[in-house]
Amino acid sequence: MDTKKKILDVALTLFSEKGYGNVYVGQIAEGVGIKAPSLYKHYKSKQDIFDAILDEMRERYNKKAADLNLDGNDILTDSKVYTNASEDDLVKMGTGLFSFFLHDEYECKFRKMLTLEQFSDKELAELFSNQYFDDPLKYQSGMLQFLIMQGKLKGDDADIMALQFFSPIYLFMTVCDRQPEREKECLQKLEKHIRQFSRIYKGEDK
Amino acid sequence: MDTKKKILDVALTLFSEKGYGNVYVGQIAEGVGIKAPSLYKHYKSKQDIFDAILDEMRERYNKKAADLNLDGNDILTDSKVYTNASEDDLVKMGTGLFSFFLHDEYECKFRKMLTLEQFSDKELAELFSNQYFDDPLKYQSGMLQFLIMQGKLKGDDADIMALQFFSPIYLFMTVCDRQPEREKECLQKLEKHIRQFSRIYKGEDK
DNA sequence: TCCTTTGGCTAATTTGAATTAGCTTTATTA
DNA sequence: TAATAAAGCTAATTCAAATTAGCCAAAGGA
Numbered sequence: 001m002d003t004k005k006k007i008l009d010v011a012l013t014l015f016s017e018k019g020y021g022n023v024y025v026g027q028i029a030e031g032v033g034i035k036a037p038s039l040y041k042h043y044k045s046k047q048d049i050f051d052a053i054l055d056e057m058r059e060r061y062n063k064k065a066a067d068l069n070l071d072g073n074d075i076l077t078d079s080k081v082y083t084n085a086s087e088d089d090l091v092k093m094g095t096g097l098f099s100f101f102l103h104d105e106y107e108c109k110f111r112k113m114l115t116l117e118q119f120s121d122k123e124l125a126e127l128f129s130n131q132y133f134d135d136p137l138k139y140q141s142g143m144l145q146f147l148i149m150q151g152k153l154k155g156d157d158a159d160i161m162a163l164q165f166f167s168p169i170y171l172f173m174t175v176c177d178r179q180p181e182r183e184k185e186c187l188q189k190l191e192k193h194i195r196q197f198s199r200i201y202k203g204e205d206k
Numbered sequence: 207m208d209t210k211k212k213i214l215d216v217a218l219t220l221f222s223e224k225g226y227g228n229v230y231v232g233q234i235a236e237g238v239g240i241k242a243p244s245l246y247k248h249y250k251s252k253q254d255i256f257d258a259i260l261d262e263m264r265e266r267y268n269k270k271a272a273d274l275n276l277d278g279n280d281i282l283t284d285s286k287v288y289t290n291a292s293e294d295d296l297v298k299m300g301t302g303l304f305s306f307f308l309h310d311e312y313e314c315k316f317r318k319m320l321t322l323e324q325f326s327d328k329e330l331a332e333l334f335s336n337q338y339f340d341d342p343l344k345y346q347s348g349m350l351q352f353l354i355m356q357g358k359l360k361g362d363d364a365d366i367m368a369l370q371f372f373s374p375i376y377l378f379m380t381v382c383d384r385q386p387e388r389e390k391e392c393l394q395k396l397e398k399h400i401r402q403f404s405r406i407y408k409g410e411d412k
Numbered sequence: 413t414c415c416t417t418t419g420g421c422t423a424a425t426t427t428g429a430a431t432t433a434g435c436t437t438t439a440t441t442a
Numbered sequence: 443t444a445a446t447a448a449a450g451c452t453a454a455t456t457c458a459a460a461t462t463a464g465c466c467a468a469a470g471g472a
Contacts, residue, residue, distance in 0.1 A: 017325055046430070243423095432453105434451105434452095437449090438447100
């Protein structure tokens, strides 16, 4: 298969585990199954490999962002999927997002690499915040707003509700990134959280 | 002042910004105001400097942990501080924790360094999770439990309440670690969150 | 005061990782 | 089928960073 692609794949894996500075081109080559100098037939330097990974990240990110705002900019149209909004639906949505974060291979490596490089590069810091803070909050806020309009939930500040819904997901995600063995425990607590969230915002408004 | 201490201080600063692998002993020396070889009068290698920092971290962590459980293991005794638990008290407590995380110099560097090294070292991963997940949740859960017993708040699962109280603080902290310019925005949202949290758990039980 | 320790320096030395040179094989295509 | 390009390899080469050697000055205590 395509060596050029495979180099990026192996490199991303290594960068996400150890960080750019602690990965040697020899290790990348070994993972690919070639010798270090052969890498230079495909990329002109280690930095070049890193940049190519970034390009791919940006591209995927833009594509995903475009997907979410498809035909226009109205997030609400999407939210119809969740029209019923039973407690179980919210649980499914939250745990689904959590599991996607943790088990989608690319997502996972992407995030870990950003985690390790976020303080060195302003652009990466922004990319991280967009992907794991601004975008999810915006999206979920839209969704909750929609549910409120439908009368399925009560509340007067969908942004804060989104924050309260999402933050534990993020927190558990970071725990599992560094201690994967805690996934079960986190998943259970996450479910409890969402059920409580649901009960809270079903009952009252004020 | 004590060169040996200053080396650790400068090294921690650099490690927290770039990560161990991207810091050169020459940079540490420069920060201290000496030449690289002189470092070796104080520590026998770069790794030795890193280890000394870790030792200090562990020591501080243990001291802090001991402080929280002072004379015994009953967290509740501490919580008396927060006996009134007005909405404003909760806000003060939450934003205070947030500001401490962001502005205590040592705390901040410690956390950033752990962030960058968490995937390479199991012990560091644990230290991180203890300090920014397990311990705060345990502590706040105890506090909330106490407030519930006092009738100041209503709720039946203090652990989940603590999770809901704390997660946004953590999330905002990570945002500000990578984008310090967003602190004001985060602080405002944090306050809104806590006021809403307070209203929610004052009204109902169920 | 003299001797020893401490902590600094400059000038090597070592080490190891990144990159280049240049050869070889295989695949493509004119 | 001959020429060329693509992609691999081994053996240099380069380069920079970590560390060591060995000298020197100041501090401080017998």
